[in-house]
Amino acid sequence: MSDTPFDQLDGLIWYDGKMVDWRDAKIHVLSHALHYGSCVFEGERVYGGKIFKLREHTERLRDSGKILGFDLPYTVEEIDQACIDCCEANGIVDGYVRPVAWRGSEMMGVSAQATKIHVAIAVWPWPSYFSPEARMRGIRLQTAKWRRPAPDTAPVHAKASGLYMICTMSKHRAEDEGFDDALMLDWEGRIAESTGSNIFIVMGDDKLHTPIPDCFLDGITRRSVIELAKQRQIEVIERRIMPEELETATEIFVTGTAAEVTPVGEIDGRKFTVGTITKTLMDDYDALVGNKRESAASAA
Numbered sequence: 001m002s003d004t005p006f007d008q009l010d011g012l013i014w015y016d017g018k019m020v021d022w023r024d025a026k027i028h029v030l031s032h033a034l035h036y037g038s039c040v041f042e043g044e045r046v047y048g049g050k051i052f053k054l055r056e057h058t059e060r061l062r063d064s065g066k067i068l069g070f071d072l073p074y075t076v077e078e079i080d081q082a083c084i085d086c087c088e089a090n091g092i093v094d095g096y097v098r099p100v101a102w103r104g105s106e107m108m109g110v111s112a113q114a115t116k117i118h119v120a121i122a123v124w125p126w127p128s129y130f131s132p133e134a135r136m137r138g139i140r141l142q143t144a145k146w147r148r149p150a151p152d153t154a155p156v157h158a159k160a161s162g163l164y165m166i167c168t169m170s171k172h173r174a175e176d177e178g179f180d181d182a183l184m185l186d187w188e189g190r191i192a193e194s195t196g197s198n199i200f201i202v203m204g205d206d207k208l209h210t211p212i213p214d215c216f217l218d219g220i221t222r223r224s225v226i227e228l229a230k231q232r233q234i235e236v237i238e239r240r241i242m243p244e245e246l247e248t249a250t251e252i253f254v255t256g257t258a259a260e261v262t263p264v265g266e267i268d269g270r271k272f273t274v275g276t277i278t279k280t281l282m283d284d285y286d287a288l289v290g291n292k293r294e295s296a297a298s299a300a
């Protein structure tokens with residue numbers, strides 16, 4: 001990506017049912033979403049012209065809106081088609097798709113019953129979330145001070161923009177201190193996830209352990225990787241995992257639409273190797289989504 005700000009790129013954005021010029025896709029400063037966080041979004045990747053798990057992402061967008069108390073003014077089919085049209089209109093064959101839905105400016109206050117729901121979709125080229133070097137050696141994580149909130153204190157299963165406030169703060173602190181990203185614990189001190197990805201841990205038993213997504217997003221990539229592991233006869237154990245257990249961890253990786261499968265090389269100074277299970281699942285995930293890049297196993 002160039003350093004051009006995102007509002008200054010060229011292209012077309014699908015905005016409330018129409019394709020508009022990229023630079024004209026604006027909102028008013030008195031939009032409810034901006035003041036009160038009434039906004040949900042998705043992140044999808046298009047590989048070789050096909051959006052991976054498009055329907056699941058659109059359904060999650062619809063469900064996130066419902067959790068926040070609003071219905072999208074378009075059907076799932078219409079939004080699927082708009083995502084596809086948007087890729088075509090911008091000539092994006094490999095890239096990132098960002099649908100977003102938010103409350104407009106008809107009311108300004110906590111109550112927002114009569115606000116119009118807007119939907120927009122933007123697409124752009126986006127190679128790798130972490131640098132190729134970070135992907136090879138494994139990213140460095142720092143445990144965040146902020147914790148994922150308890151399920152009865154926030155809409156934890158929605159991909160809601162307000163939930164990312166503590167993610168940005170945690171990731172900034174990690175980056176300022178030389179790390180790539182932050183590892184977030186939950187309200188009970190258990191390992192939860194990273195700021196934009198889920199986490200998997202290979203313990204000494206060569207089984208794959210991953211936290212139960214009871215207070216954070218059950219990622220679409222997470223579910224795909226669990227299936228891939230099962231196809232490889234790798235046992236997956238979903239359970240509550242405490243940070244002290246990292247002492248017996250041998251391999252760690254994170255999963256997400258943006259992160260794909262990315263190895264973790266370090267957490268707070270403790271080192272991990274980019275091992276066989278991680279490399280196998282990196283390659284299996286690339287094969288599943290149709291991502292053509294050098295095999296992680298053979299590049300080692």
Ligand code: PMP
Nearest residue numbers: 195196197198219220221256257
């Ligand atoms: N957790 C958070 C906080 C995220 O932002 C994401 C990315 N959407 C994930 C997990 C992974 O979700 P997915 O695999 O569906 O992209």
